[in-house]
Structure formats: structure tokens, C-alpha cells
Amino acid sequence: MSIEKSELLRVRGAFAMLGVVPVFLAGWFGYVQVGQAGALERAGRAPLRLVPATADSQGSRQEKVPAPRGTIVDRHGNLLALDCETYEIRADIRVPMGVRDDVGEYRAWLAKVLDALSLALVADPDLADREDVRKRHVERLAKTLQRELRTGELPASGPVPSRHPGRADVLVAGGVDSLAIVEALRGLAAERWFGNVTLHFLRSYQRSYPERDLTYGLVGHTDTKWRKGAGGASWLETTGVCGLEAMAELRPDPSGARQFLADGRGRPYFLAPISDAPLPNVLHSTIDVDLQRIAVKELAAQAEAGAREGKVTVPKWGSMVLVEMATGDVLAAASWHRDEKNAQAASFTPYQSLCEPGSVVKPLVLAYAYEAGKLDWSAQFDCAPGSAEYRERIAHLGRRKPVRDDHDCHVLDPHGIIMNSSNIGAAYVGLMLEREEWEDYMECFGFGRPLGWSLPHGSVGGTNKRSFARDIPLRSFNANSAISFSFGYELQTSTLQMARAYLRMFRGRDAQLRICRGAEVDGQYQPAPSGIGGRAFRPEVVDAVRAAMMDVVSADPHATGTYMHARMLKELGIDLHGVVGGKTGTAASTIGIPGRGAVSVRNASFVGFLPADNPRWLAVCVLQKDDSARFYGGSYAAPPVVRLLLQCQQLEQRRLQRQEPANGASGQARDASGTPGDSGWSHAASESKALGR
Amino acid sequence: MRWMLAGLLFALAVALAIFTAALRAENSRSRHRVEREYREVWDRVVEFKRLSIEKLSEASPQRLAAAHWRHLRAEEARQEARAQ
Numbered sequence: 161m162s163i164e165k166s167e168l169l170r171v172r173g174a175f176a177m178l179g180v181v182p183v184f185l186a187g188w189f190g191y192v193q194v195g196q197a198g199a200l201e202r203a204g205r206a207p208l209r210l211v212p213a214t215a216d217s218q219g220s221r222q223e224k225v226p227a228p229r230g231t232i233v234d235r236h237g238n239l240l241a242l243d244c245e246t247y248e249i250r251a252d253i254r255v256p257m258g259v260r261d262d263v264g265e266y267r268a269w270l271a272k273v274l275d276a277l278s279l280a281l282v283a284d285p286d287l288a289d290r291e292d293v294r295k296r297h298v299e300r301l302a303k304t305l306q307r308e309l310r311t312g313e314l315p316a317s318g319p320v321p322s323r324h325p326g327r328a329d330v331l332v333a334g335g336v337d338s339l340a341i342v343e344a345l346r347g348l349a350a351e352r353w354f355g356n357v358t359l360h361f362l363r364s365y366q367r368s369y370p371e372r373d374l375t376y377g378l379v380g381h382t383d384t385k386w387r388k389g390a391g392g393a394s395w396l397e398t399t400g401v402c403g404l405e406a407m408a409e410l411r412p413d414p415s416g417a418r419q420f421l422a423d424g425r426g427r428p429y430f431l432a433p434i435s436d437a438p439l440p441n442v443l444h445s446t447i448d449v450d451l452q453r454i455a456v457k458e459l460a461a462q463a464e465a466g467a468r469e470g471k472v473t474v475p476k477w478g479s480m481v482l483v484e485m486a487t488g489d490v491l492a493a494a495s496w497h498r499d500e501k502n503a504q505a506a507s508f509t510p511y512q513s514l515c516e517p518g519s520v521v522k523p524l525v526l527a528y529a530y531e532a533g534k535l536d537w538s539a540q541f542d543c544a545p546g547s548a549e550y551r552e553r554i555a556h557l558g559r560r561k562p563v564r565d566d567h568d569c570h571v572l573d574p575h576g577i578i579m580n581s582s583n584i585g586a587a588y589v590g591l592m593l594e595r596e597e598w599e600d601y602m603e604c605f606g607f608g609r610p611l612g613w614s615l616p617h618g619s620v621g622g623t624n625k626r627s628f629a630r631d632i633p634l635r636s637f638n639a640n641s642a643i644s645f646s647f648g649y650e651l652q653t654s655t656l657q658m659a660r661a662y663l664r665m666f667r668g669r670d671a672q673l674r675i676c677r678g679a680e681v682d683g684q685y686q687p688a689p690s691g692i693g694g695r696a697f698r699p700e701v702v703d704a705v706r707a708a709m710m711d712v713v714s715a716d717p718h719a720t721g722t723y724m725h726a727r728m729l730k731e732l733g734i735d736l737h738g739v740v741g742g743k744t745g746t747a748a749s750t751i752g753i754p755g756r757g758a759v760s761v762r763n764a765s766f767v768g769f770l771p772a773d774n775p776r777w778l779a780v781c782v783l784q785k786d787d788s789a790r791f792y793g794g795s796y797a798a799p800p801v802v803r804l805l806l807q808c809q810q811l812e813q814r815r816l817q818r819q820e821p822a823n824g825a826s827g828q829a830r831d832a833s834g835t836p837g838d839s840g841w842s843h844a845a846s847e848s849k850a851l852g853r
Numbered sequence: 854m855r856w857m858l859a860g861l862l863f864a865l866a867v868a869l870a871i872f873t874a875a876l877r878a879e880n881s882r883s884r885h886r887v888e889r890e891y892r893e894v895w896d897r898v899v900e901f902k903r904l905s906i907e908k909l910s911e912a913s914p915q916r917l918a919a920a921h922w923r924h925l926r927a928e929e930a931r932q933e934a935r936a937q
Contacts, residue, residue: 175856179864244906245899339900346896361892368906371913420888428886429881450914 180694219429222424225363227412228440232379232404234449235489235677240379241405243365243440244791249332249345251277252358255309260320270311271640273357274301276348281333283344297333297339304330332359335366343593358426374452377495377508378445378675380405380615403508409679413438442680446489454807455480455492463496463783473789474498476761477798479509479655480781482804485769488663488691489674491777493656493806511611514621514652515763515784518747518793519581519720521648523767526574526589527705528601531697534592535574537704543569543577543584554587557639563587567718568747578708581720581744583647590646595637598645599628604669609654613675621652648747659780662767663691666702666775693712709741710772713802720744724766724798732806740802741775742768744793753786761786770805779804792797 199207208214232241253273259265278297282290306312308328314320336342342361349359367382380403389398400406416437420428434498459480478496483489495509507513529535542549545564554563569582577585582760593601603607608622626632627641627650644650653661656673663671670693678687695700716735721744725736745765753759765782769775781797910916 171856175859239909244902245895247899337899337903339896342896342899346892363895370906370909388887421884423881427885428888428892430891431884433891451913815923 177802207559219421219423221301221420221428223363223418223799224415225418225434225437226365226415227438228365229367229382229398229412230410230441230443232410232443232445232450234445234447235491236448238449239370240375240445240447240449241367242371244337244368246334246364246366247336248334248362248364249328249336250360250362251332252360253305253309253328253330254356254358255320255326256356260324260326263314263317263320266320267311267313270305270309273354274298274305276354277301277332277345280344280348280691281336281341283339283340285340286338301330301332333783334364337366349525362411371449371452373503374449374456375403375447376503376506377403377511378447378452378493379403383507402617403615404443404675407443407614407676409441409443409676409681439680439683440635441682444677444679444685446487446491446674446677447482447489447493450811451492451804451808452494454811455482455494455800456496458803458807459494459496462781462796462800463498473787475764475783475791476758476786477507477509477513478781478783479513479658480779480800480804481510481655482808483659483663483667483673483778483780485663485775485778486692487674488660488667489677490656490659490669491808507617509782510655511615512617512619512654513782513784514619514654515761515765515782516651516747516749517648517653517658517765517782518745518763519583519586519647520658520743520745520765520767520780520793521651521661522581522586522646523578523709523743524600524605524661524665525586525646526708527697527701528576528597528604529589529592530574530701530704532597534597537574537700540571541577541588543572543580543582543588545584546591549588550584553591554584554643557635557643559639559643562721563643569718575704575708575711576718577710578705578743579720581712582719584647587643590642591638593642595628595634595642598642599647604613605664606657607661609657610674611656611660615675619652619654621657622653623651630832648745649749655780655782658765658767658782659778662769662780664694665697665705666769666778667692668694668696706741706769706772707773709743709769710738712744713737713740713742713768713772713798720794721798723792723795724802727795727799728802734806740768740770740805741772742766742798742801744798746791746793756786759786762789762791764791764793764796766801766804768791768798768801770809774775777805777808779808783802 197210199209201207228243231239231243235241255266256269259269275298278294278301281297282294287293302484305328308330308814309325312451314324320326328843332345333341336345345359345361348354349357369379381401382398382405383401384396384398388394398412398785400410404410405508416434418432418434420431423429459478463475463478475496476498478494480492481490482492482493484491493510495506497506497509500506526535530537543565544550545562545568550563563583565580565582567580569576569580569585569843571581572580573584574585574589576582577589580592590598602623608620610620623641623645627637627645632641641650660671660673663673672691674688674691676688678685680686712719713725715722715725715735719725719744721736728734728736743766745763745767747763747765749761750758751761763782764785765780767778767780769778781801783797785791
């Protein structure tokens with residue numbers, strides 16, 4: 161086969177032309193990559209180097225992933241506070257060049273954007289008053305845009321001035337957690353006409369409190385404020401204001417970030433999921449939310465009962481705590497205020513409100529004196545007000561206010577002093593103690609000492625600053641302070657401090673109340689130190705005082721718990737004698753109230769424990785009235801304590817019968833991914849589990 | 854023959870270039886889709902968390918007891934109506 165010369169030329173020509181193409185491409189590549197290599201000058205910024213790394217960085221994007229604050233659970237794993245994932249929606253609005261030729265078109269375009277955004281923000285089908293909410297969104301966004309784009313300065317007609325801002329970064333909405341709204345906004349962002357507006361869905365957290373009505377003071381709340389750094393940089397910081405929220409374990413770690421890619425039009429491309437986000441810490445509180453519910457209900461019912469019956473005035477405040485004796489764990493702590501306008505702002509009375517405890521301290525005084533060897537438990541005291549013993553031991557001291565009892569008592573032993581709540585008897589015992597022993601008594605029972613919870617705004621109380629001053633003569637100390645201390649005056653305590661004092665009598669001098677059982681930090685559970693310890697009171701001391709407190713709650717006409725005993729027998733059909741032990745307290749004091757000056761108040765208090773023969777739970781209730789109406793611990797503070805203790809026992813029996821799972825009745829265990837206790841998007845492992853559900 | 858082989862090799866190179874470009878385009882398209890799905894999943898995580906909290910609060914013992922009580926009252930009324 162032969163090829164003609166002309167044909168050969170044509171073929172060679174064609175292949176030569178094809179060969180030119182790669183040569184041209186190679187030349188062009190060399191020109192672009194070598195000849196044009198260098199840097200782009202940028203106004204006010206460093207030149208942009210035209211190297212492959214620059215190309216990569218141009219496409220690289222970073223999404224900030226905030227760290228969760230942490231979760232607070234009760235002792236059975238029920239959620240008390242947690243982080244809920246939400247979105248903060250920001251819009252980068254760039255006004256199109258086409259509408260800048262006419263102010264009317266400019267305004268119409270902005271109105272269209274506002275309308276579309278506000279419509280998307282009310283896309284949740286469960287939203288009530290949708291039209292009203294939409295109007296509010298329009299007004300808010302219009303104000304923001306007016307500020308950012310200075311639309312108020314635009315001329316009435318004609319083109320938009322060339323120097324007028326054409327770009328704004330605005331917050332569209334925060335705390336968006338509804339799928340319908342998110343989808344509506346994403347759909348809007350995908351629309352062609354909306355191309356000049358870029359919506360950023362920034363990850364954020366919102367604190368949620370599932371049992372909020374029960375835990376305002378206990379769990380506390382957070383506050384977010386702007387902070388300024390040394391270099392002038394400012395940032396938003398969320399801190400715990402009070403309660404458990406203020407604990408160090410709930411301070412979030414630095415936030416993480418997720419990398420992804422974007423093309424020239426800003427379209428995102430997947431690179432990797434979140435890899436290094438910190439786990440949310442979990443604070444295991446000692447609270448039992450079921451008992452907390454009962455405590456809150458009982459306290460409120462008792463405080464408001466007077467108003468319902470119209471017989472007595474309503475207390476100013478009330479508090480009640482329940483403690484597990486074996487561990488010192490606070491199972492419930494309820495707070496009540498008469499004039500509460502804002503539950504979040506109200507003080508947490510068990511921790512913050514102080515009062516003179518009154519007669520509830522008598523068992524402690526007698527226990528201390530007995531333990532110190534100053535009191536013989538079989539000793540007899542003539543507690544009649546005009547008796548020779550009274551004149552010899554009390555009256556001759558020259559005390560300004562005489563010591564009186566509510567009802568006349570005669571010869572009493574220490575058991576009888578507690579049962580009758582005799583002030584004169586307690587004063588006799590108090591006068592047996594030296595000044596140094598009184599100081600040790602305060603130290604021993606923790607009066608005037610903080611609870612050691614490292615929570616803010618706690619009240620410490622204690623004695624008068626001059627009570628133990630060395631320049632006060634001993635006779636004067638005995639006549640005033642020693643006698644007053646004996647029946648709970650000249651001393652301020654909180655309800656929790658009183659509970660701790662009794663815990664120490666039963667469980668040891670260093671016993672502390674616990675509010676936190678432990679914390680999971682970075683996935684590792686760290687138990688809190690035990691609240692129980694220290695030198696214990698001798699068993700005969702504890703048994704003697706406990707037996708006396710058992711008889712306080714009896715049908716004996718001289719016992720101060722008679723009223724409550726009869727009431728419970730009638731209401732519940734339970735003879736409390738031998739079931740519940742306790743001590744009543746009633747104190748009349750004068751306190752300063754802002755705007756009202758010195759006001760007479762009466763404190764009704766009760767300390768109770770159950771079972772009486774081997775106490776497992778201890779409860780203390782204090783109610784304070786700011787008038788001089790009749791108000792006694794046995795009739796006002798005792799009933800809620802007894803009801804709480806009985807319900808506590810019943811609840812435990814029900815739980816044993818039900819054989820609840822270890823993680824609690826609600827099944828809201830923290831480690832179950834995808835449940836509210838698990839912070840979904842902060843950990844890759846959680847993510848896969850959550851998505852698989 | 855050799856010109857023919859050269860032409861085939863050139864065609865192969867062009868095909869390879871087109872295939873590589875198509876593969877990269879498909880990769881980008883997939884990454885874009887994965888990113889979109891990833892975000893959609895997280896949108897649902899947000900919704901899931903919201904609903905979980907909502908249902909948890911609805912299922913508090915007090916509310917359940919109230920709902921149970923309402924049901925019993927309604928049932929009692931129905932039984933009474935039937936008896937009459």
C-alpha cells in the first residue's frame with residue numbers, strides 16, 4: 161500500500177497541529193505559574209502571595225463549635241440543667257449593584273429581604289400568634305438594618321450615594337432550635353434572588369432546666385456579659401451567678417472548631433467532622449428531685465395555709481432542708497418567699513436567710529455539756545421561775561431580761577428540759593460551760609462557719625461580734641451571752657447550718673453537708689470527698705439526746721410536739737411517738753428591714769429525724785414572720801417536716817418495690833448518647849450514636 | 854503504524870485527563886452533598902434535643918398524674934352517663 165505525497169503532507173500537518181496544543185498548554189502553564197508568580201497588592205493588608213498554599217487557604221473554612229457548659233443531674237440521673245444545641249443565625253447582606261441606581265428599588269429590595277427572613281422565622285407550625293411575632297421580627301430587623309446600612313440617611317429619590325454602606329452583618333435570630341425554621345431559612349438561602357445574602361448558621365448552646373420551678377435557688381442560673389481583654393478585644397462570657405451553676409466544674413473548656421472547604425461562591429464542601437471538641441462535664445448533685453418536689457410543695461402549702469384559713473398572717477419567708485444522715489447529702493432544699501416577684505432573683509433561703517434559731521439548739525447545748533463531762537444526765541434542776549436555784553444561779557447575775565418559760569416547769573432532768581423546752585433548764589446547763597467551751601461549742605457545731613460549698617452569696621451568720629470579746633467580764637458573758645446561747649439567741653444561723661449542726665451531733669464533729677456527689681470531667685468520674693468524719697459524740701450522749709427528742713413528739717401534755725402529734729394522729733392516723741424524733745423552736749427577734757427600720761419577727765423552727773430509733777433522714781424547717789402574731793415551731797414548722805420525712809420513707813419503700821434501674825426512673829442517664837443529658841454535637845462518638853438512633 | 858499508535862496514546866491521554874477531571878468533579882459534588890447532609894443531620898439533632906426537653910417536661914410526675922386524673926374523671930363521667 162502506498163501513500164500519496166499530498167496525503168502524507170496532510171496527515172503530517174494534522175498531527176503537527178495536534179502537537180501544537182500541548183506545547184501551547186505547557187507554555188501557558190509556565191507563564192501562569194512562573195511568569196505571573198508573585199504577589200497581589202491589597203489596600204491596607206499584606207500582599208497576597210500567589211502560591212499553592214494561598215489557593216488552599218482561600219478555600220479553607222472553619223466553623224466554630226462552642227464548648228458545652230455541662231450537665232447537672234440529681235442523685236438518680238434526672239436532669240436538672242443541660243445545654244441544648246441551638247443556632248445563632250447571622251446574615252451577611254450585600255446590596256446588589258443593580259438596585260443602588262434608585263433609592264426606591266434599594267428600599268424595596270431590603271423590604272423583600274426583611275419580609276422573607278421574618279416569614280422564615282415564624283415557620284414553626286406550633287407557633288402561636290404567628291402574625292404578631294412576624295411583625296416583631298420585621299420591626300427588630302428593620303431597626304438593625306437601619307443602624308447598619310444607615311437607611312435613614314438615604315435621599316428620598318435618585319441613586320444611592322456611592323459612599324453609602326452596601327454591606328451589613330446582622331444577627332437574624334438567636335437560640336433557633338426549631339427544624340421548621342432552620343429548614344425555611346436554608347431554603348431561603350438557596351433561592352436565586354437571595355444570592356446577595358449569605359446566612360451563617362452558627363452553633364450555639366442554650367441552657368435548659370427541666371425541673372425549673374423546683375430548683376431556682378439550688379441549681380442557680382447563668383449570666384452572659386461582654387468581657388474586655390488586655391488588647392482591647394471583647395468577647396461574650398457566660399458565668400454561673402449562683403447555686404450549682406457557679407461551681408468550677410461547669411466552666412466550659414475552650415471551644416473547638418470544624419474544618420471544611422468552600423468554593424469561590426462560598427458553597428461548603430465536607431472535609432471532616434468535629435474531632436477535638438471537649439465532652440460536657442457532668443455535675444452529680446446530691447438532690448433527689450422527687451423529694452425536692454415534695455419539700456417545695458409541703459413548705460409552700462404550710463406557708464400559705466394561714467392565708468387560706470384566714471387565722472394567721474402569712475410568713476415572710478420559709479426554708480426546709482432534708483439530709484441523708486449516712487452521707488451528709490442534702491436530698492432536698494426548698495425556699496419560699498411571700499413577696500416573690502421573680503423566682504430567679506429571690507434569695508435561696510436555706511443557704512442565705514439567717515435567723516435566731518431559738519429552742520432547736522437546746523439538744524445541742526445539752527449534748528455538748530454531757531459530752532464535755534459538765535452535765536450529769538440524771539441531774540435534777542428546779543426550773544420553776546421563782547425557785548431558790550433560779551435566784552441563786554440566774555437572777556443574781558443581774559441579767560437585764562429575765563429568763564422565762566412558755567409554760568411553768570418544776571424539777572426537770574436534762575431529758576425533761578429538752579422535752580419541755582425549758583429555757584431556765586437550758587440556761588442552768590449553759591452556765592456550766594466556760595467561755596472557751598462556748599467558743600468550742602460554736603466551732604463544734606459549725607455556727608458562724610461557712611458550709612464549704614464554694615458557692616457564692618452564702619450567709620455565714622454566727623454570734624455577735626462582741627460575744628467573745630476578752631474585755632467583756634466573765635460575769636457579764638455568763639449573764640448575757642451564755643444564757644442567750646443556751647436557748648438559741650444572740651446567734652444567727654441558716655437552715656442548712658442548723659442541719660449540719662445536728663448532723664455533727666449524730667455523725668461526728670467534722671461532718672459536712674454535701675451538695676455535690678461527684679463530677680465527670682473529661683469523661684472521668686471524680687467522687688466528692690465524704691461529708692462524714694471527725695470525732696463522734698459518745699453513743700450514750702447521742703442516745704440520751706435522741707431519746708429526749710423522741711419524747712418531744714408525743715402525747716405527753718408537757719412535750720412541745722404535742723400539737724403536731726395530735727394533728728398527725730388525726731390527719732394521717734399515725735402515732736408519731738417512736739416514729740419521728742424532733743425539737744421545736746420559737747424565737748422572737750428584732751431585725752432591720754430596709755425601708756421599714758427595726759421590725760419584730762418571730763421564727764418558728766423544727767428539727768426532725770426518722771426513724772426515731774436509728775435516724776436515717778434529718779429535716780429542718782424554718783418559717784419567719786415579720787409581725788408579732790402567735791407563731792410556734794410545734795404548730796407551724798413541724799408539720800411540713802414530719803410530712804416530708806414520712807413521704808421520704810414511703811418513697812424509698814416504693815422505689816425498693818419497683819426495683820428502679822440504677823440510672824433513675826426517667827431513664828435519662830447521662831451516658832446514653834442522643835438523650836437530653838448527652839450533648840449531641842460536641843463529640844464524634846456521640847454523634848455517630850445519636851445519628852444511629 | 855507509529856503515527857497511529859501516537860494518535861491512540863494522545864487520545865488516551867485526553868481521555869485520562871477528562872476522566873480525572875470528571876472524577877474530581879464528582880468528588881467535589883459528593884463532598885458538597887455530604888456537607889449538606891451533615892448539616893441537615895445537625896439540624897435534626899437540634900430539633901431532637903428541643904423535642905426531648907419538651908417531652909421530658911410534659912412527662913413530669915405531676916403532669917402525668919394530672920393527665921391520669923383527667924382520664925379517670927372522664928371515664929367516671931362516661932360510666933355514669935351509660936348507667937343512666
